[in-house]
Amino acid sequence: MNNPSLISCNAIIAGFIHNGLFEEAVLLFSELRLFGLKPTSVTMLSVIQGCVGLESVGMCGCIHGYVVKIGLDLNISVVNSVLYMYLSLGNLDIATDVFDKMASRDVISWTTMIGFLVRIEQASNAVKVFHRMRENGIDPDMVALVNLLTACSLLGDLMRGRLVHNQIVVAGFGSEITVVNSLITMYSKCGDLYFARRYEQNGDPREALRLLIRMRIEENFSPDPILLISSVTVCGQLAALELCKQFHAYIFGASFVSHNSVQNSLVGAYLKCGDVELAHKVFNEISCKTIVLWNAIISGYGINGKGEAAVALFRDMEKSGKEPDNVTYLNVLNAHSHSGLVDNGLMIFNQNDERKKKVRLRGEHCGCIVDMLSRAGFEEAESLRSNMRLKGLVKNQGVSLLDVTSCNFG
Incomplete structure (x- = not known):
């Protein structure tokens, strides 16, 4: 090809990678300078995949150095790929150094690190990284929560596993097959065979509510905001209006009305139960209304x-x-x-x-x-x-x- 464009070269490199021709992809990348072309983040994302396929420590180091040289070490997608590259080689030390030096991290950065620690059964460290992620204001996605469930299974930590289960219910991931399987595994390995069997048979919102009731009765502790959000969310899914009202009364009596996230869950639950007046009443009591909350109340009135x-x-x-x-x-x-x-x-x-x-x-x-x-x-x-x-x-x-x-x- 005479005087190829960067777009053409990127497409060919990606094609080589897709077909498992990793050496050809890296060779074409090395010839870009001969064509007077400067690689972009798109180029480097494909080349890093090629290095992973070659499993060459030396090549990975060279590509990492080149990424820094051309200033792409500030591109979060590229650095995430570099992180994955080192973890794929099993080099946790260099990967940790890359992770710690990242200018910014997204949920993919954190999930990549947590997932690898779980795979090598460093469950305690995986939990610590998860807590760091939350402290940095990053909301976990389904992959992160599944990894955390696996860490709880490895640690045999039933209480933490139940708290993760609550987060899963709140996030709306409870019906995903991957999550259901991970929950069954976690409860089984942590010794709660009763709930493992029950969840395996049903896997629906009713089971989540039964879990919350069991935790309240058997372990004699008062619900916290996370537990209340889980409970109210499940009530909305079941359209259980009277149960929503009971939880609402408890929330008021326990002075949780100042927690916007709890109030938000009440609005959503009342709307799903068809009681727009009560939803609006709670809505008016919320001081900081997000765009998500506005959208929910507008939608609820429209549907009704x-x-x-x-x-x-x-x-x-x-x-x-x-x-x-x-x-x-x-x-x-x-x-x-x-x-x-x-x-x-x-x-x-x-x-x-x-x-x-x-x-x-x-x-x-x-x-x-x-x-x-x-x-x-x-x-x-x-x-x-x-x-x-x-x-x-x-x-x-x-x-x-x-x-x-x-x-x-x-």
Whole structure:
């Protein structure tokens, strides 16, 4: 190839890696300078994969040095790959040094480190790294929580395992098959065969609630905020309104009303139970309202057919200084659709200034408008087509307007 572009070279290197041709990938990388091309982060991510495939300590060291030389040691994706590269070689000392010197770390950085420590059965160190991650304000993802469950299994730490289980319920990962299997393993290895069998048979929110009740009765301790969030979340999943009210009363009596995360879970639970009035009452008591909370309350009112109230909340959110996002507009349009407020819905759709609001309309927003118009007899179908063109939304040829998944950006 004469005078190849960097894009072409990156594509070829990635192709070599995909097909297991690691030596060819590294050789092509070494020739980039002959073409006068400077590698980017995309190039280095592929080359690092090649070094992992070659399992060459010397090559890994050279690539790491080159990453630092060209200033990509500040690119978190590249440094995460370097970290993974050393861990793949089993070199924990160098990997730890890379990890400690990272300018910033994301959840992938922490999860990579925790996962390796669990694999080599350094469970105590894995737990310590997890705590460091939380102290740094990083929320764990499903992979991190599964790794922590495995660490609890290795340590035989049932109490910690139960606390991790609570976090999993709060995060909404309880139904994932990987999580269910890890929970069964953890309870079995920690000696709680009863719950391991029960969870294996069911694996549903009811089991999570039974666990919380058992912990309360058998171990005689008062629920903390995490435990209460778990309990209230499960009540919402089961649409158990009376149980939600009981937990609400306990939260009030135990002076947990100042914990915004507990109050947030109550709002979500009441909305899932269909009691928007109680949800709104709790919502008003929360001092620091996040965009997620605003979206939840707007959605709850819309789903329950209270479109005008949902729109009023939307206006209140704007007045409070919160910037609407994609989810906000989706919820507002849904509220108009469920309540038959066609004119107002079209007005919001028309007035949305994407450059000002920094909101990019998607197929889901088109779907709400289509649904709203279809409920109203479809008189405004042509108006919708015009709006879609103005907003940069294109309908694929040969597809019905009702097939909203075909809406995409032109």
